[in-house]
Amino acid sequence: MIEINNITKSYKETMALSGINLHVNEGELFGLIGPDGAGKSTLIRILMTLLLPDSGEAKLDNLDVVENYKKIRKMVGYMPGRFSLYQDLSVEENLNFFATVFGTTVQENYDLIRDIFYQIEPFKSRRAGKLSGGMKQKLALSCALIHKPKILVLDEPTTGVDAVSRKEFWEMLKNLQQKGITILVSTPYMDEADLCDRVALIQNGQILDVDSPKQITEKFPRKIIQVGARNMYQLINDLRAYDKAEAVYAFGQYAHFTGLNDEVETNELDNYLQNLGHEKILVEEIPAGIEDVFMNLMEQ
Amino acid sequence: MKQLRSFIKKEFFHIFRDARTMLILFGIPVVQLLVFGTVIKSEIKDVHIAIYDQSKDETTQEITNKLLSSGYFLLDENLDNLDDIDAIFRKGKVREVIVFENNFGQTLGKEGIAKMQLIADASDPNIAKLAISYTTAIVNDYIRKLYPEMQLPMQITPEVRMYFNEEMKSAYMFVPGVMALILMLISAMMTSISITREKELGTMEILLVSPLRPVQIIVGKVLPYLLLSIANAFIIVLIGHFVFGVPVSGSFILLMLETILFIMMALCLGILISTAAKNQMAAMFISMIGLMLPTILLSGFIFPIENMPVVLQYFSHIMPARYFITIVRTIMLKGTGIFFIWKETAVLIGMTLFFIAVSVKKFKIRLE
Numbered sequence: 001m002i003e004i005n006n007i008t009k010s011y012k013e014t015m016a017l018s019g020i021n022l023h024v025n026e027g028e029l030f031g032l033i034g035p036d037g038a039g040k041s042t043l044i045r046i047l048m049t050l051l052l053p054d055s056g057e058a059k060l061d062n063l064d065v066v067e068n069y070k071k072i073r074k075m076v077g078y079m080p081g082r083f084s085l086y087q088d089l090s091v092e093e094n095l096n097f098f099a100t101v102f103g104t105t106v107q108e109n110y111d112l113i114r115d116i117f118y119q120i121e122p123f124k125s126r127r128a129g130k131l132s133g134g135m136k137q138k139l140a141l142s143c144a145l146i147h148k149p150k151i152l153v154l155d156e157p158t159t160g161v162d163a164v165s166r167k168e169f170w171e172m173l174k175n176l177q178q179k180g181i182t183i184l185v186s187t188p189y190m191d192e193a194d195l196c197d198r199v200a201l202i203q204n205g206q207i208l209d210v211d212s213p214k215q216i217t218e219k220f221p222r223k224i225i226q227v228g229a230r231n232m233y234q235l236i237n238d239l240r241a242y243d244k245a246e247a248v249y250a251f252g253q254y255a256h257f258t259g260l261n262d263e264v265e266t267n268e269l270d271n272y273l274q275n276l277g278h279e280k281i282l283v284e285e286i287p288a289g290i291e292d293v294f295m296n297l298m299e300q
Numbered sequence: 301m302k303q304l305r306s307f308i309k310k311e312f313f314h315i316f317r318d319a320r321t322m323l324i325l326f327g328i329p330v331v332q333l334l335v336f337g338t339v340i341k342s343e344i345k346d347v348h349i350a351i352y353d354q355s356k357d358e359t360t361q362e363i364t365n366k367l368l369s370s371g372y373f374l375l376d377e378n379l380d381n382l383d384d385i386d387a388i389f390r391k392g393k394v395r396e397v398i399v400f401e402n403n404f405g406q407t408l409g410k411e412g413i414a415k416m417q418l419i420a421d422a423s424d425p426n427i428a429k430l431a432i433s434y435t436t437a438i439v440n441d442y443i444r445k446l447y448p449e450m451q452l453p454m455q456i457t458p459e460v461r462m463y464f465n466e467e468m469k470s471a472y473m474f475v476p477g478v479m480a481l482i483l484m485l486i487s488a489m490m491t492s493i494s495i496t497r498e499k500e501l502g503t504m505e506i507l508l509v510s511p512l513r514p515v516q517i518i519v520g521k522v523l524p525y526l527l528l529s530i531a532n533a534f535i536i537v538l539i540g541h542f543v544f545g546v547p548v549s550g551s552f553i554l555l556m557l558e559t560i561l562f563i564m565m566a567l568c569l570g571i572l573i574s575t576a577a578k579n580q581m582a583a584m585f586i587s588m589i590g591l592m593l594p595t596i597l598l599s600g601f602i603f604p605i606e607n608m609p610v611v612l613q614y615f616s617h618i619m620p621a622r623y624f625i626t627i628v629r630t631i632m633l634k635g636t637g638i639f640f641i642w643k644e645t646a647v648l649i650g651m652t653l654f655f656i657a658v659s660v661k662k663f664k665i666r667l668e
Contacts, residue, residue, distance in 0.1 A: 048509055050667040069665070070511070078509045084502035088317045089310065100306035101510045143506075 001026040001151060001182040002047065007056035009042055009205075016042040017205040020056070024184055024198075029177045031196030031213075032186035033290065039205040040186040041081055044155045047184070048078050060151055074102075077149030077181075081156050083140040087129030091120055091139055094128050095146060102147035112179065113142045116172050134165030141172065152176065154185040158192065170195045190291035201294055208297040213290055220288040222296060223262040225269060228254045228282040238276050242269075249295055254282075256292055303512060307520035314494065315524060324490065329482045329532050333539050336474045344372050344430045349396045350388050352379040359405030359414075359446075366442050367398070372434050389421050396420045396431045412447075475540035476628035477601030479533060480621040483559070484566045484595050487529050489587035491521055491570030496583040499574075505667065514663040522567045529563040530556070540632075549635025555628065558641075561648050562624045568655035569620075575662040595621040623647050 002024035009017040017039045024030045032040050045051040047058055049069035058065045063072050085094050095117075099106045110117075120135050120142075128139060137157060144152065154173075158166045170192065173183055185196070193199045194213045201208040201216070209216055229235040236255050239248040247258040257269065270283045315321050349367070353360050367373050376394050379385065388394045399417040401407070408414035418435055420428035498504040507517060533556070540546040548555060570587070577583035596602060598612060599621035605613055616622050623644040630641050638645065 045505075045667060048505075050505060050508060052666060073509050074511050076509065078506065080502050080505045082502040084506045086310065086314070086503060087501070089313055093310070093313065097306055097310050098506070098510075101303050101507075101512055103303065103511060 001028070001061055002030075002184060003059040004043075004047075005057050007043070007046060007053045007058055009039075009046060009051065009053050015205050017046075017053075020202075020205070020207055022200055022207065022210065024182060026182055027177065027180055029173060029183045029195075029197045030185070031193055031199035032184065032202055033188075033190060033193050033199050033294070034186075034202035035188055038202045040188075040202060041155050042205075043202070044153055044184070044186060048076065048153060049073060074147075075150045077144035077147065077152040079140050079144040079152075079154045079157055081159070083136045085128040085136065085140055085143065088127060090125050090127055091131070092124040094139060095142055098143040099146045104147050106146065109146055109148045112148055112176075113145050115175055116145070117142045133161045134168070137161050137165065137169060138172075141169075145176070149181065151182045151184070154183070156186055156188065158187060158189060166192070190289070190294060193290040199290070201290075201297060203294075203298055209293070216293055217288050217290060220293045220296070222258055222288065222292070223264075224286055224288045224292050225257040225259070225264065225266055226251075226254045226282075226284050226286045227257050227269065227273070228280070229273065229278040230280045231278065235273070235278060238273065238278070239269075242272060247295065247299065251291065256295075258292075258296070304516050304520055307512070307516065308523055311494070311520060311524040315528070321490070325486060325528055325532070326535075329486070329536060330539065332482055333475075333478050333536055334543070336478050337544050344427060344434060346374050347372060347396060347427065347431050348376045348394045349373045349398060349431075350377045350379050350385075350394045351375060352382070352385065352397060352399045354402045355400045355404035355406075357403070357405040359408060360400045363400075363439055363442055364398075367435065367438055370434070370438055372431075385419060389419075392421075394421070395424075395427055396435065398435065408443075472546055472629075472633055474601070475536070475544060475546045476625045476632060477596075477599070477621075479536045479540075479559075479628060480562070480599060480624045481592065481595050481601065482536065483529055483533060483563055483624075484621055485587065485592055486532060487525055487563050487566035488570035488573060488591055489584060490525050491567050492573035492577060492583040492587055493580050494525075495521055495571065495574035496577050496580045500579050508665065508667070514660060514665060518571055518659065518663065521571065522564075525567055525570075526560070526563055529567075530560060533559045533563070546632060548632050550631035551637065554638060555631045558624070558627050558631065558645065558648075561645065561652065562620070562627075565620050565648055565652040565655065568652055568659055571659040572655050572662070575659055575664070594619055598622070599625055601625060620648060620651050 002022070004020055004022040007017055007020040008015070020039075020043060032043065034040050042051065046053050047060060047065060049065050049072050052066060060072050060076065065072060086097070089097065095106055099109075116138050120131070120138050123131065123135065128136065131139065141154075141157070144154070158169055161169065166189075173185065174195075177183055187193075193216075196213060198210065198212050199216065200210045211219075227235065227239060232250070232253070232255070236248055236250055239245055239255055239257055242264075244260045244264050245257065246260045247256075249256050257264070259269075266283045266285055270281060273281050273283070315325070351364055353364070364375075368375050373396075377388060379388065379397070385397050385399075388397065397419045399419065401415045401417075404414045404416065416439070418432050420432050422428040495504075498507065537548065537555070541548065569591070573583055573586050573590075577586055594615075598605075598608070598616045599619045600616065601621065605616050605622070608616065627641045627644050627648075630636055634640075
């Protein structure tokens with residue numbers, strides 16, 4: 001459904017995208033995972049015909065993003081990074097406006113947005129600027145869907161939204177996927193990768209890996225040791241000081257430790273930390289997550 | 301068509317829901333008109349004078365009375381010493397001193413010529429000039445009435461008539477100017493700001509991705525402001541007429557048509573600005589500094605174009621307001637028709653078409 005061949009794009013000196021190749025299947029929920037500044041938005045804007053690539057080509061439903069930009073604009077739903085709504089228009093007015101602009105009516109495609117819109121319907125006369133982040137996001141999604149797009153593209157839809165709304169949002173995306181819409185979504189949150197059918201890890205304008213989240217973590221060869229202790233700060237410093245440490249990252253309330261050549265065993269690390277006087281030590285080997293993979297790929 | 305209507309409706313929501321926009325649209329024109337109306341003056345009122353009357357006869361007395369009853373002058377002091385003149389000017393309040401020579405009336409009767417001296421404080425040259433010419437006019441008028449048959453050989457008395465503005469009312473001058481200024485500012489500034497706001501908020505991204513055509517976006521942006529600016533022009537003409545007594549001697553319909561043309565021109569200019577400006581701030585500065593100041597200074601609104609340095613005179617040719625002010629003055633004050641202003645009208649039409657062409661061409665269908 002989405003074909004990207006060797007796309008490059010640079011802004012003045014900085015290379016935003018260098019030789020991106022990507023393939024998204026029809027009906028897929030595809031995740032573009034990467035930190036801020038990785039080039040996610042640039043890639044999405046090229047697909048949305050808003051930017052011209054320096055070289056390479058991209059096709060949506062066999063339509064070229066440069067030549068057939070008008071046709072593409074009619075069949076895609078786009079939700080930009082910032083919730084691009086009119087803050088001074090009410091929920092209802094926003095929705096009606098976007099429906100008319102895309103040559104349709106709210107009634108006509110209400111089925112598609114019902115599940116999303118019913119949650120904000122009680123506030124339909126409220127100005128969009130006065131909605132909470134989660135509600136804005138739902139309204140923006142409703143607006144992007146109102147013309148029944150074949151492909152839905154969302155640029156960091158969950159940034160700045162609370163955990164509950166994020167979870168709800170992903171459920172909505174899953175439902176939309178059931179209705180046959182191909183979805184491309186970008187996010188800086190690694191934990192959201194598991195919710196996609198396939199993901200592309202992107203960093204510094206390059207794709208590091210493309211696969212299903214499960215495959216990506218399963219094929220990861222390294223041994224990850226999760227370590228916890230009362231004094232996190234001291235713990236991380238001590239782990240980094242350990243002579244057989246290769247990488248140590250803070251992951252929420254734990255630290256993830258990778259030993260040189262994976263030779264470090266859990267009890268070895270446990271002893272080391274006990275000798276240093278740490279309390280409430282917890283050391284266990286865990287399967288790698290997307291973030292571990294990402295950190296590792298970034299190191300290389 | 302439906303898309304366009306919905307777009308225009310949205311635009312009106314933006315305007316009516318934003319207190320600041322409403323204030324700029326309707327508050328500023330009225331305030332500006334009233335402020336300019338009371339501040340810019342080329343007429344004098346209650347100028348303080350002193351008189352040094354060495355003759356003190358019937359004629360000088362009558363001239364003095366006539367001066368003081370005109371409403372232009374207030375007598376501060378009667379001097380009886382030449383040295384006092386300098387002193388009284390230094391005090392600063394008195395702007396003009398009138399000196400009558402000895403035996404003024406008698407000499408005038410006998411020889412038909414008498415001397416009086418007008419001394420003015422030229423630290424404010426405008427007032428000095430005005431005071432002198434007002435005094436001269438009043439004295440001449442008196443003499444003429446006194447000796448209607450007096451005809452000395454070789455004596456030339458220029459009779460000045462201020463056509464179209466007999467009383468030299470400054471309101472006649474500034475109403476067309478303020479009209480041009482306000483319409484220019486509001487039309488150009490508001491459209492450029494409203495387009496750049498969409499860029500800033502990111503809604504432009506969605507509008508671009510939507511099937512809306514550039515022309516629809518531009519027309520949708522322009523039309524609401526066109527209607528509001530026409531309402532504004534109406535208000536200005538009404539205030540000019542009822543508060544400052546500026547007549548509309550010519551065709552009101554022609555005046556409105558020319559005004560709409562000028563507004564169109566300014567709106568297109570606003571769109572052009574928005575294609576260049578990255579954010580609302582930039583758009584506002586370009587409109588303010590790039591449009592407002594030249595409009596005030598170079599359009600002939602305040603300073604006559606003929607008195608400018610030649611370079612600036614050439615520069616004034618590209619000021620759209622220059623042509624509009626000429627048009628408005630011609631219609632409102634002279635009451636003549638399109639035959640006398642077709643050139644200016646043609647220039648404005650040309651400018652409008654140029655700006656439309658450039659903005660449609662420069663309007664980006666993409667983000668860069």
